Amino acid sequence: MTLAEGVQIVSFGILAVMVLGSALGVVLLTNIVYSAFLLGGVFISIAGLYVLLNAEFVAAAQVLIYVGAVNVLILFAIMLVNKREDFSSIPRRWIRQGATGIVCFGLFALLGTMILITPWSLAPTSSAVIENSIVEIGKHFFSDFLLPFELASVLLLMAMVGAIILARRDIIPEVAIAKEREIVSTSLTLPERPREIASIGSSPTKEQ
Amino acid sequence: MNSGIDLQGSLIDTLKDFGLPPGVAKAIWLPLPMLLMIIGATVGVLVVVWLERKISAAAQQRIGPEFTGPLGVLQPVADGMKLVFKEDVVPARSDRWLFTLGPIVVVIPVFLSYLIVPFGQNLVITDLNVGIFLWIALSSIAPIGLLMSGYASNNKYSLLGGLRAAAQSISYEIPLAFSVLAIAMMSNSLSTIDIVEQQSGYGILGWNLWRQPVGFIIFWIAALAECERLPFDLPEAEEELVAGYQTEYAGMKFGLFYLGSYVNLVLSALIFAILYLGGWEFPIPLERLAGWLGVSETTPWLQIVTASLGIVMTLLKAYFLVFIAILLRWTVPRVRIDQLLNLGWKFLLPVSLANLLITAALKLAFPVAFGG
Numbered sequence: 001m002t003l004a005e006g007v008q009i010v011s012f013g014i015l016a017v018m019v020l021g022s023a024l025g026v027v028l029l030t031n032i033v034y035s036a037f038l039l040g041g042v043f044i045s046i047a048g049l050y051v052l053l054n055a056e057f058v059a060a061a062q063v064l065i066y067v068g069a070v071n072v073l074i075l076f077a078i079m080l081v082n083k084r085e086d087f088s089s090i091p092r093r094w095i096r097q098g099a100t101g102i103v104c105f106g107l108f109a110l111l112g113t114m115i116l117i118t119p120w121s122l123a124p125t126s127s128a129v130i131e132n133s134i135v136e137i138g139k140h141f142f143s144d145f146l147l148p149f150e151l152a153s154v155l156l157l158m159a160m161v162g163a164i165i166l167a168r169r170d171i172i173p174e175v176a177i178a179k180e181r182e183i184v185s186t187s188l189t190l191p192e193r194p195r196e197i198a199s200i201g202s203s204p205t206k207e208q
Numbered sequence: 209m210n211s212g213i214d215l216q217g218s219l220i221d222t223l224k225d226f227g228l229p230p231g232v233a234k235a236i237w238l239p240l241p242m243l244l245m246i247i248g249a250t251v252g253v254l255v256v257v258w259l260e261r262k263i264s265a266a267a268q269q270r271i272g273p274e275f276t277g278p279l280g281v282l283q284p285v286a287d288g289m290k291l292v293f294k295e296d297v298v299p300a301r302s303d304r305w306l307f308t309l310g311p312i313v314v315v316i317p318v319f320l321s322y323l324i325v326p327f328g329q330n331l332v333i334t335d336l337n338v339g340i341f342l343w344i345a346l347s348s349i350a351p352i353g354l355l356m357s358g359y360a361s362n363n364k365y366s367l368l369g370g371l372r373a374a375a376q377s378i379s380y381e382i383p384l385a386f387s388v389l390a391i392a393m394m395s396n397s398l399s400t401i402d403i404v405e406q407q408s409g410y411g412i413l414g415w416n417l418w419r420q421p422v423g424f425i426i427f428w429i430a431a432l433a434e435c436e437r438l439p440f441d442l443p444e445a446e447e448e449l450v451a452g453y454q455t456e457y458a459g460m461k462f463g464l465f466y467l468g469s470y471v472n473l474v475l476s477a478l479i480f481a482i483l484y485l486g487g488w489e490f491p492i493p494l495e496r497l498a499g500w501l502g503v504s505e506t507t508p509w510l511q512i513v514t515a516s517l518g519i520v521m522t523l524l525k526a527y528f529l530v531f532i533a534i535l536l537r538w539t540v541p542r543v544r545i546d547q548l549l550n551l552g553w554k555f556l557l558p559v560s561l562a563n564l565l566i567t568a569a570l571k572l573a574f575p576v577a578f579g580g
Contacts, residue, residue: 003231040352044349134337
């Protein structure tokens, strides 16, 4: 065993333990902030696994997108909301938990069988060494993976439009809310100025 | 292409001559460049801290540090020693684990980014294919550490500072990445070595500075914002937030933040020098000069001279940029948070997108000058 192989095996072990440990922490810890930080740990460890698989571009993209954007946004949302609410027990909660368990087990079984039945090429060095993975990824994106690529960009565009619509609502200060009692607020609505219905022609304005 | 000086090969050969097996010789070599780079980065920070003190003193017509060592050069060492010996206070009701982990998460990615900084043709720790992209990816980890320390401090100023830091870092990463992308498009590569190689040959005229006049301004603004340097040091704005996410920190944990911010400044200056100022290139093309003088490229003394000139040039360019950053810090007022976000999203983002498009068009139209 050469030096490089030893380093690879040791780092694979460390990364695997990190992935499993922090993923379990994400699920099992009750403090949501810890879960969010540990999620970042999961993403970083998976990026390390990509590096071990010689997919350095995917690893860097994983760090940039999942750690730098997704995880920071999750943390941001948690810290901006910061809603300390006592956990109220829901009647027949076991139905939810059972359904979650079944779905998770199904996913696990699906992925497990996929891993077991795929004929992996277990040669220590792959025959086709890709020199520049970025160029290869780019070629695939614009040839045989064009449709998923475009679909993903349309999906992201939709998300962006939605975000702009959410961000452009007028939020009124709390003093004004107290005055206007007629605003119905549930736990899901943000305080918002009532939309004026656009009417063409003679509108009852206050100027008269 | 001549390979220049092969430090790794010659050191391993020397060790083999002492009778060590090749594997052990390689294992002895491996940590050396990394250690050297960490020490270099730390010494670089000491120099920057001294420069900051001296230049700010000059900007305010003071003398600055002068008793610790000649011209006060030992002042940063004294600062560091003070931080090491200070009591390390963890505030009550704070989150002890996250409080400790925060500064570490901020500092490690910055030091890791030094992997890709080249000081010469072969003077780089690793020549990665993803090169400059790794820097962008690693710099996006820092806001997590800032949020972590802001949250764990159990202090409203800290939390606000952490949130501001994250918002600022997310907003300015995008123009930064776009301006780097324009460079990568012209160089046909993300590797830092290739980016410098592509600027070589014409001396100062070949540098990307002239081909990316808009890009380099965007990059500089975004890099200053990423480093939280003064026109953009909103996360630690003293008048509003005490010290932002650093408020509750003392001793070496504060020292890590301090170190991290200055290492990041030097790193950004180095990357700027690599991307826009030709990296280790001398303003006059040295190969041609040697050709005119009739000295062969493979002469040993010429190689040593060019290698040392490369290191000196990279550092000179980087420290010139650091000087500009310090001068900006002490002469420019701070922007407001809404101005900061407006500048990032409504001005820099569209301009950098347009810059990218124009670069692509110029690359198609003039492949000779814009790296076809």
